[in-house]
Amino acid sequence: MSKSNTAEQTGFGSAxxxxxxxxxxxxxxxxARFTAGLSPIALSQAWWDWAAHLAASPGHRAELWASAATKTAAVLSGPAxxxxxxxAQSxxxxxxxxxxxxxxxxxxxxxxxxxxxxxEAVTGLRGQSSAHEKVNAFAVRQMLDxxxxxxxxxxxxxxxxxxxREGGQNLVRGARHLHEDFEQLRSGEPxxxxxxxxxxxxxxATPGDVVFRNDLIELIRYxxxxxxxxxxxxxLIPAWIMKYYILDLSPHNSLVRFLVDQGHTVYCISWRNPxxxxxxxxxxxxxxHGVMAALDAIGRDCPETQVHATGYCLGGTLLSIAAAAMGRDGDDRLASVSLLAAQADFTEAGELSLFINDSQLALLEDMMWxxxxLKAEQMAGTFQLLKSNDLIWSRMLRDYMMGERSEPNDLMAWNADTTxxxxxxxxxxxxxxxxxxxLAEGRFEVRGKPVxxxxxxxxxxxxxxxxxHVAPWKSAYKIQALTDTEVTFVxxxxxxxxxxxxxxxxxxRHFRIHTTPDHAAFVSADAWAELAERHEGSWWTAWAGWLGERSLTPIKASKPKLAMLCAAPGSYVLQD
Structure with a gap:
């Protein structure tokens, strides 16, 4: 639509x-630049919902006054x-x-x-919407923290x-840390x-080759x-919100290296930074161009065999959609599906969902438009708020007042390598x-048909x-209610x-594990936790055993059919 036509339809004409x-x-x-991407309208709607209902509830206000008096007396009562x-001690x-x-x-x-x-003040108020109650509780907690x-x-x-003890040297170091962090934030350098x-x-650093590339992914074969x-x-299908190598960190904690050492041929998608x-x-x-293109390439490299597909976080959600579409269309190339900290039903998606409403999404869409x-720094503030004690206030205390720095590690380096x-x-x-x-309610369409x-x-x-705090386990557990197949949940x-x-x-480290057979009656998350057997150590070993039970007898590694384009980790992961 031309500008003139748009103007005419609004009634303003050429003016x-x-x-x-x-x-x-x-x-x-x-x-949005001045609100850290948060919608002030959405926050004000939540506050007004609480304030208006509180104003109309004199009995509740009296109860809160009484509670305040009781708590004040208790705190003033002495050491107890x-x-x-x-x-406080806990x-x-x-x-x-x-x-x-x-x-x-x-x-x-x-x-x-x-x-x-x-x-007590922001919850349990009759008439206040559940969504606004959660937003207000979250906002109050941020202010109290x-x-x-x-x-x-x-x-x-x-x-x-x-x-x-140090004669103030900790504060001198803290001031230096603050200056270093400000300069690093200003420059954008690591x-x-x-x-x-x-x-x-x-x-x-796990050895491998890039064997396929399109405008969205590089496929690494290890x-x-x-x-x-x-x-x-x-x-392996990682989330595209960050670089893929969360699954291939240092040699000692690389999931890729672990799987290769267990006798698996491993491929991993590396997403291009858009x-x-x-x-x-x-x-x-x-x-x-992501999941299906990778499966097509693997089919050319390892013909006539099925694939164990594994998705992490958003990659797991994407894999759920792709697997459902494949099942709908009779595509039988998958041997199993593994979902790591991934959600398919978003009705209880944790505190991140507090930032997902029409007003908030309209603002976010306008930022991206x-x-x-959506730039990494525009996402970072929201994720930090979800764990403000750990990611904001404890760091300020440690770095700027105690003058201490955390020992850097590979997970911190990955987290700073944004997309x-x-x-x-x-x-x-x-x-x-x-x-x-x-997706959970059967309306998500792939190629024009719902899955x-x-x-x-x-x-x-x-x-x-x-x-x-991103994909709460009870939300991830809902895959049990959405499928009729065998589900092993950890x-x-x-x-x-x-x-x-x-x-x-x-x-x-420890984990609980239990398998629900296909077509079995649904068991709630809390009931599942009672059934599941607890084990000490890493769940990786249980997963390796599960994959082994659903794989054919190992054979001599054959020569791959796809030519190497470049050595791993490829070029897409290096993009700023």
């Missing part, structure tokens, strides 16, 4: 020579502080012995009482003790302490390390899956992690990344 939609989007995108002292922020002495014990207990009171006495030198005995982790050398290999290769010209890449492109992509997301794909992903839940996860007829191995210790990168020998 309004610009596209009104473009004007609105540009203004919204500009405003009505149980709040014990609650909080990692206040576990140092110095927090047991006055006045620090009083401040810690007061903070725990405030947390409890505000949780920021106001914690552990975050201020004047109220933190550990910082005071360190400052006296942090110097992560320079030891070099892609293709110390990380993403070199076998055993004389005999299982005939069925494994295809730019503004890729704004129109959509979910269909990621299915057709202007740039063509972008195309406008169309990310908008489709958030609207069709997070907001509308189209159903019940069409997946191969066995599924699904992994959730106990402290996952609940592993750790979080979204650390629980997946859980190599054998990693200390303090």
């Amino acid at each position: 309004f020579p610009v596209n009104p939609d473009a004007l609105d989007r540009s203004l919204h995108a500009t405003a 502080a009505g149980g709040y002292a014990e609650k 909080d990692v922020r206040f576990d140092d012995e110095a927090w047991r002495s006055w006045p620090f014990s009083f401040w810690a207990a007061s903070h725990k009482a405030q947390e409890e009171w505000w949780a 920021m106001a914690s006495p552990s975050n201020f030198m004047a109220t933190n005995p550990e910082v005071q003790r360190q400052t006296l 942090a110097p302490e992560l320079s030891a982790f070099v892609v293709g050398d110390t990380v993403a 070199t076998p390390t055993t004389e005999k290999v299982h005939p069925e290769p494994i295809l 730019g503004p010209d890729d704004r129109d890449l959509g979910m269909d492109d990621y299915i057709d 202007k740039e063509g992509v 972008r997301m195309p406008f169309r794909m990310h908008a489709e992903y958030l609207r069709r899956l997070y907001l509308n839940n189209d 159903s996860l019940s069409d997946i007829r191969v066995p599924i191995f699904a992994v959730g992690t106990e402290r996952d 609940l592993a210790s750790g979080g979204h990344n650390g629980g997946i990168v859980s190599e054998p020998g990693h200390p303090y």
